[in-house]
Amino acid sequence: MKKLLLSIVLISIHTLFYSQNDLLDILDDETPENKTENIVTATFKGTRILNGHSIENRKNEELEFIISHRFGAINLGFKELFGLDQSNIRFALEYGLTDNLTLGLGRSSFEKTFDSFFKYSLVKQRKGQSVFPFAISIFGSIAAKTQDEEFPIVERTFSENLSYVGQVLLARKFSSSFSMQLTPTFIHRNTVRIAEDPQNIYALGFGSRIKLSKRVSFNSEYYWAFNKSTSIDAKNSLAFGVDIETGGHVFQLILSNAITMIEKSFIAENTGDFFGGDIHFGFNISRTF
């Protein structure tokens, strides 16, 4: 009898306390499982880590206008105003055909190169029940150099001036303040300068983002090429920079040993030596419509 009494009292007390919050608890139980809820977003801020692409796509039917600039090397000294007298610029329009597919067209002043690309998000990083530890995107581009060869003067056809790039982008957001990306890369060039230069270049990219505050993050990027062009003494590209977010735009300030902004150039044809002082200041500005 006493035991029964005690259990009733305990149950009553439990019910009494439980009922304090029971309405919100019921709502917790009733919350339907939301699939998009578990998709990890904003692994990187922009569609570029610095020089190379990040796994971020433009959203459905969004058009982005990107202006990128790389000035001359800082070690050119005062006469060239530490590189600011020279500049390489790329304009591009990038459009999100769907949330997962971005198409882009760009034009760089360096070697008067046109480029077009697609980037498709295959798998998203997920939390929750259908957990997946990282995101996978694929990237492909074709670039056409339209500047005439001058040293030596040779006539080249349009197709001889084409280069192709294929990349697999593997990225993981480890925490809200740290993300990393690995980027295996394959580059094919229809024409090389001398026979010793490889037509096919294999490289692996490393990129990371460390969030410094809500709107500022520190990014770094390194592309390690397994084989290199000997005629130009090609170097691996290294870049450091900050992302600054200002409402509708993401503004990136960059220090890099590459003066170019498209994959086939900064991975396979970069000649700057970062630690020798061939550092180019640059920026990417994007405006979304």
Next chain:
Amino acid sequence: MKSIFTILFCLLFAMFINGQNRYLTKSGAINFYSKAPMEDITADNNQVLSIIDADKGKIAIQILMKSFLFEKALMQEHFNENYVESDKYPKATFAGDILNFEAINETVSKQKVKGNITIHGITKEIVIDANFTKTDDSILVDGNFIIEIDDFNISIPAIVSKKIAKRIKVTFDFNHKPYHK
């Protein structure tokens, strides 16, 4: 001894009975509207959960922040990443009392609701005026109120201060149906 037992039993029984008379919606609508000199921003969430306990005159609301839909995807990303920090604080909640619940009937009446609202991990007590209509198989609640985002520790950087208002108008519309567990 026996009488104590009977009282306790009745109390327990009453508690089990209590809370049977509940009304729930899983598709409540909340809109917020920010009017600033350079830009008007509005977002809708049509997956708001709300429950009313008609015996106690209590109401509770739960809002998933990531379910707010914006006109521009970038706005939505910034809202979740920078302002309400949805990964850290996925939900906003409200729990409170409908002050004069007995007066609610088939005709629309304005009642005060007093309770605690939690946004961005910060809880504040507020009193909201809302319109109530109760029929046999539904309780309708709608209305609007203003929140000051400073109260919830959501900071607006100076550079976008002309695009985001400090006072946000929140409009809600819930149609609760009887809820049986």
